[in-house]
Amino acid sequence: MAANLDNIKSAAAHIRQRTGDFHPTIGIILGSGLGKLGEQIKDPVVIPYRDIPGFPVSTAVGHKGNIICGILGGKKVVAMQGRFHYYEGYPMETVTIGVRVMKLLGIEYLFVSNAAGGTNADYKVGDLVIIKDHINMMPNPLIGPNMEEFGPRFPDMTCAYDLELQALAERMGIEMKVNLRKGVYFGVTGPTYETPAEVRFFHEVGADLVGMSTVPEVIVARHCGIRVFGMSVVTNFSNIFNVERNLNDGDDVVHQADIAASQMSELFRRMIEEL
Numbered sequence: 001m002a003a004n005l006d007n008i009k010s011a012a013a014h015i016r017q018r019t020g021d022f023h024p025t026i027g028i029i030l031g032s033g034l035g036k037l038g039e040q041i042k043d044p045v046v047i048p049y050r051d052i053p054g055f056p057v058s059t060a061v062g063h064k065g066n067i068i069c070g071i072l073g074g075k076k077v078v079a080m081q082g083r084f085h086y087y088e089g090y091p092m093e094t095v096t097i098g099v100r101v102m103k104l105l106g107i108e109y110l111f112v113s114n115a116a117g118g119t120n121a122d123y124k125v126g127d128l129v130i131i132k133d134h135i136n137m138m139p140n141p142l143i144g145p146n147m148e149e150f151g152p153r154f155p156d157m158t159c160a161y162d163l164e165l166q167a168l169a170e171r172m173g174i175e176m177k178v179n180l181r182k183g184v185y186f187g188v189t190g191p192t193y194e195t196p197a198e199v200r201f202f203h204e205v206g207a208d209l210v211g212m213s214t215v216p217e218v219i220v221a222r223h224c225g226i227r228v229f230g231m232s233v234v235t236n237f238s239n240i241f242n243v244e245r246n247l248n249d250g251d252d253v254v255h256q257a258d259i260a261a262s263q264m265s266e267l268f269r270r271m272i273e274e275l
């Protein structure tokens, strides 16, 4: 089910109809096990994905499937509790439909979160990492006819992750006394986890994190001029740093994400309050 402009418009119209005169300026995508932030949104209108035309139902472990519109940090936000992954079999237009729908709803900022594997030997499970850049090894979501309504054929990606938002996160991290790291995210399709040779390669080409999401959404957001902040929760080490026990299983990822989720939620809330 590819998401053409009609799908995107009717999904946005459905959300508008359910929320009344609500114009969010901030979009949030909550990754594996990070859906908790959704519970902090005040005066929430919760719309299950199954009700939204053109939206698939997320099948990934640790993912709920709701759009939540409401107030966070005093601002109007629209949050996606759970996302769509390429490994679930959806075309890239569907993986990224939420970003374009949120754009039509009026967002200027997008906060994206994910659970990721650490390819940097200094990282620990539970670390929060500001994404400063990415390396894309997934199919590019903008392949195909350009959607001129959203942006140019050849979008610039030099500052994909907004520098001011990164600086704001660092400031809030200091206030909260949380040690934030900054790293490069390597986007892969999955669904397999990485071999030791792949992890070594990712590390050597400059990646600190590896994961199966986020990059398509960030590309689509940048295409239509949305300012992006990205954060990873390190939920497992890559296996070359962890020969004793292979932690790469779905349940562990969800558990580790759960612990860090509350800190990340508070960080997002404080950042949004400052915008």
Ligand code: HPA
Binding pocket: 115, 116, 117, 118, 190, 193, 194, 210, 211, 212, 235, 236, 237, 238, 248, 253
């Ligand atoms: N690899 C890829 N994706 C992931 C990982 C990983 O180790 N952990 C959580 N998502």
